[in-house]
Amino acid sequence: MKGLVVAIDGPAGAGKSTIAKKAAKRLGYAYIDTGAMYRAVTLAFLQSGRKFDESYITGLAETADISFRPEDGKNRVYLNGLEVTEAIRSREVTAAVSAVAAIAKVREALVDQQRKLLGQGSVIMDGRDIGTVVYPQAQVKIFLTAGVEERARRRYLERQAKGEKADFEQLKQEIAQRDEADATRAVGPLKQAPDAVYLDTTHMDIEEVTACITGLVRSAEKEANR
Numbered sequence: 001m002k003g004l005v006v007a008i009d010g011p012a013g014a015g016k017s018t019i020a021k022k023a024a025k026r027l028g029y030a031y032i033d034t035g036a037m038y039r040a041v042t043l044a045f046l047q048s049g050r051k052f053d054e055s056y057i058t059g060l061a062e063t064a065d066i067s068f069r070p071e072d073g074k075n076r077v078y079l080n081g082l083e084v085t086e087a088i089r090s091r092e093v094t095a096a097v098s099a100v101a102a103i104a105k106v107r108e109a110l111v112d113q114q115r116k117l118l119g120q121g122s123v124i125m126d127g128r129d130i131g132t133v134v135y136p137q138a139q140v141k142i143f144l145t146a147g148v149e150e151r152a153r154r155r156y157l158e159r160q161a162k163g164e165k166a167d168f169e170q171l172k173q174e175i176a177q178r179d180e181a182d183a184t185r186a187v188g189p190l191k192q193a194p195d196a197v198y199l200d201t202t203h204m205d206i207e208e209v210t211a212c213i214t215g216l217v218r219s220a221e222k223e224a225n226r
């Protein structure tokens with residue numbers, strides 16, 4: 001029997017990866033972070049030292065070997081055999097990734113890889129266009145969001161916990177800019193699928209959101225097995 005596919009989309013800082021990771025562990029599903037794939041291609045481009053060149057970046061996306069390995073609560077990311085889990089979260093990558101993710105051919109290449117990674121299902125995939133473009137047939141679709149203040153606050157606390165310096169207003173501005181860039185690009189923009197469950201987590205904690213999502217998946221599993 002083919003397992004279910006769970007698509008979680010939403011803006012930066014809504015908690016998609018934290019929640020998806022927890023829910024996947026609880027459900028015994030695999031977790032695929034598609035934002036990490038766009039970040040990995042961006043890292044490869046920055047490491048090349050070249051100036052922004054769409055066809056060069058497309059070549060990187062077409063040949064990049066990106067894989068995931070869950071390990072002690074972490075979702076380790078590998079690019080061409082090397083671990084890049086931390087490197088893809090750098091400020092440089094974060095600042096450049098929206099421009100890379102707006103290149104139509106980069107999206108084509110990564111969407112292709114994402115569909116292959118769905119394999120036999122039992123997968124939670126998170127991103128911006130999973131329920132709309134990558135896999136509209138997903139049996140469970142969730143649009144996870146939160147107010148921009150709250151998302152900035154979460155990022156701020158995350159940075160502080162890592163002992164990094166953070167400026168709340170600047171984080172808020174960066175998040176709002178990324179929302180705008182992600183929502184207005186021509187290909188695969190951030191958009192709620194008409195049949196996705198809209199979940200505003202502004203006033204919910206991680207456990208409440210995780211419980212809500214695992215509940216939705218369990219109901220869909222029952223439905224699928226009837």
Ligand code: DC
Nearest residue numbers: 034035036038097098101127128129
């Ligand atoms: O979720 P994140 O912040 O790691 O995503 C990084 C960037 O990649 C974000 O600016 C939007 C882009 N992205 C995308 O365009 N499509 C996806 N499916 C996932 C991420």
